[in-house]
Amino acid sequence: MARKIRGLIAAAALAASAIAAAADPNTPPVPWSSLSPEQQRILGPVAQDWDRMPGFYQRRLIGAARQYPSLQPIQKERFEQRLRDWSQMTPEQRRAARETYQGLRKLPPEKQHELRERWLHEHRGDESRRGR
């Protein structure tokens, strides 16, 4: 039984370390030239900034690019339009945005819709200026 518990603890530790590695500042950078042509095309909007990005963030973007083929056309368009602005946010802003987004996803769909509509209504001018 003790061996089983040790095995479980080891598995949990492995899972935790995989998650922790996602934001490790010592993660080695990924050269732009090592990306596939498809990844380079998807991440094209941030090509110029790529070499200045920390390795863990580059890997995060590669992970996002992996999801790109499964997106709907409208979602792909948004992804492309927003990628550069997103990458120019500070790490703290991105972290805060992720937290808020996850908070939004926990709400019932009708409440999510209500909040989205409210924000879009109040910022419609800003959005149209951005060419949305």
Place this chain on the structure above:
Amino acid sequence: MNENEFGAKLKPWLERSAQAVGDFQATRLKAARLRALDAFQEPVRVLGLVAVAPGTLQTIQYSIVQRALLWLPMAALLATLAFQSLHESDPGELDAQLLSQELPPDAFIDQDFRTWLGKSGG
């Protein structure tokens, strides 16, 4: 006294004692009988290599099934953990969702939006 006469005299005593046997004793007696019968059975070859008594083989099989049943929940738990680890170790998925949904990323760092979200219980 020959064997048959001895058996006939013993029979009522055995029947009377058999009625007094409880469930627990009956189970133990049944197990002892099976073990005794096992000794008279032809050995079975496992994978054509080792010859073992059929009872021993049954015990081994039961033991394997029992262990498998014990490990099953453990394996399910580990599989769940591994799946979660793989799922969560691709944080790009969250970013892709955030970038491709209706609201722009600015909305999620907008103080007003965060306040509304807080009031909505998010």
